[in-house]
Amino acid sequence: MSTDDLEKLFTRQRDAFVADGPPDAATRRDRIARLAAMLLDGREELCEALSLDYGTRPASFSLVADVISGLNEMAYMRKNLEKWMRPDRPQPLAKLFGVTMETHSVPLGVVGIIGPWNFPLQLVAQPAAAALAAGNRVMLRPSSATPRMTQVLADLASQYFSDDELVVVTKDVASGAEFAALPFDHLFFTGSTETGKQIQRAAADNLTPVTLELGGKNPAIVARTADLATSAKRIGAARMVNSGQACLCPDLVFVPEESVEQFVDALLGSWRDRYPQITGNDQYISIIDDKAYRRILALLDDATAKGATVRTAAPAGEDLPDASSRKIAPTVVTGITDDMDLADEEIFGPVLAVHAYRDITEVIDYLAQRPSPLSSYWYGDDDHEFRRFFDRTRSGSVNRNDFGLVNAMHHLPFGGVGQSGMGSYHGKHGFDTFSHHRPVASHGFRFSLASTIATPHSSGMTKGVTKYAEQQRRAIAKKLGRR
Structure with a gap:
């Protein structure tokens, strides 16, 4: 494969996302379940590949730390998904006055996930589950330092997912920098602070929002x-x-x-x-x-x-x-x-x-x-x-x-601050990271907000807003102990 193939994979995911629209809860639950099944069915091959990549890494450790570590969180996501997908209505009583306000959690589109070598399976699978829960298409780029595990994962992914749902990109297809330069709707990176800076620079040309999970002392x-x-x-x-x-x-x-x-x-x-x-x-x-x-x-x-x-x-x-x-x-x-x-x-x-x-x-x-x-x-x-x-x-x-x-x-947000990262995930926090919280508002009033704001303003309105501003100034000055 080549860089052209990488762009074709991205385009295929973007086109499928646009054509199909936001997936329903059943589709999302199915995708998360297939991700879990892929990890469990391929566990022996994955653990063996990790041992070869490291030189010495016991299968029991890889099984605990990389394969099964995210399974409870995936089950938690599947159980709570429909509740998270419901629109939030912050002021339901406002409807009595002709006003409706809602916020919908909608998928972003195509999400890119770049993983590290230290927990190379866990730290692509867990954010991938959150991205799928939010209704996105997902492209994974595991670390170049674990090529055997990455190849096994790529082969498994092709058996459990169509490449317009979830696909694994190996280093033979693209470098991390080339992958990060794709116009993703969100980019998620786990790794070192220095590499995180490079990832953010690569994403900046596309104004791609980035979640960085880094480290520190x-x-x-x-x-x-x-x-x-x-x-x-x-x-x-x-x-x-x-x-x-x-x-x-x-x-x-x-x-x-x-x-x-x-x-x-x-x-x-x-x-x-x-x-x-x-x-x-x-x-x-x-x-x-x-x-x-x-x-x-x-x-x-x-x-x-x-x-x-x-x-x-x-x-x-x-x-x-x-x-x-x-x-x-x-x-x-x-x-x-x-x-x-x-x-x-x-x-x-x-x-x-x-x-x-x-x-x-x-x-x-x-x-x-x-x-x-x-x-x-x-x-x-x-x-x-x-x-x-x-x-x-x-x-x-x-x-x-x-x-x-x-x-x-998984009830708590996981993430860094400052040099140790930005953004968080796990559980509902991961669902929120990979969602756009899209508000909708309407009213049935006879007057128009636009007409009220747009000029020209009447003398009565000018006097009214001037008086209101002065009242507010006095109230705040009183709280501060000033005149």
Whole structure:
């Protein structure tokens, strides 16, 4: 296929959308059900392809994180779809006075979805389900870093969908930039902040609205009310999800200064218990490719050269890191300073930075000077300190005492803020993202609003609006304590 074929696919979807009009609820439910069936029927092939793309990635992890993770949300969408599709009538009593107001959730048209390599199936399937629920046609562009999984997905999609409903575009057809340059009615991207900027630039020529789900350096705060050992175990496990290659993983941990060494010992101990063997362990996930592997090691080398303390949970007798398998032992870094690359760059690997703090104000001030992350984590009580932290910091979401809770709850919006993204999805929020909320208003009055606004204005109207403006000025001045 070629770029011409890409444009033909887009045109086919656009023409079908225009010809058929908005699909009814039964059609949308059927499409979501077919998407779920495609994932489940193809699960073994998809998981095997992901393992080959990574080098080492257990099928059980891919099954949990990529195949079945969105199934409950899809069922929730199918159950609630008709309710979401009903027009909203904000002032029903206005009809008694001859006024009607309605807002209809209508599909946008053709939606493009660009996925990342870290959860390459989940993060195209979940937004695709939301786009289908909203009544759109969908084009998927999975990551070029997972070509085997992408090809399997493309083959499966052709069996479950006509290409004017949903189609998978591989890197052989178009690059991510070429895909993003299509005149979509909405473009959805999950990935790095830098790539997100490129996607937004590509979409700008068509004024395509963009949802960006990015990342950032997610902080975890261990409060003095937290159980230190439990917090260390949970944060350590969270850091190792997909070997740290997840946009929601904690990147840095703030620990009370008197407890740093105890926390680090507990963290390393929890990792050693979880991974008594790494070399040859098919449950220990590889870094995606050589470039990513070298980048993580370069961050550690830079931190070491500038005075940081680096400790690993490498099993005794194992020679790690290992370039051939691209495996890096769980690693904790302390003594980090602002001149280290580790202080600013998202790690995206099995490395956790630990900072000491005396007062929560230090944490708040530190985070206020840096880009807003996708998520923040608080380990401890819901007390005054937590509420102060919540009020004074920014992040896409806040999770307390565990990893990824907001992401797992499809009743909540999921998305970033600032450098960690724009827009949100999941559940009804995804339906809204991929819908245009189109208002309709009418009245049965004898007078015309247009005739009232259009000039020439009578002297009586001029006096009336002048008097009204002065009354409003006085009322507001009184509220402000002015004359």
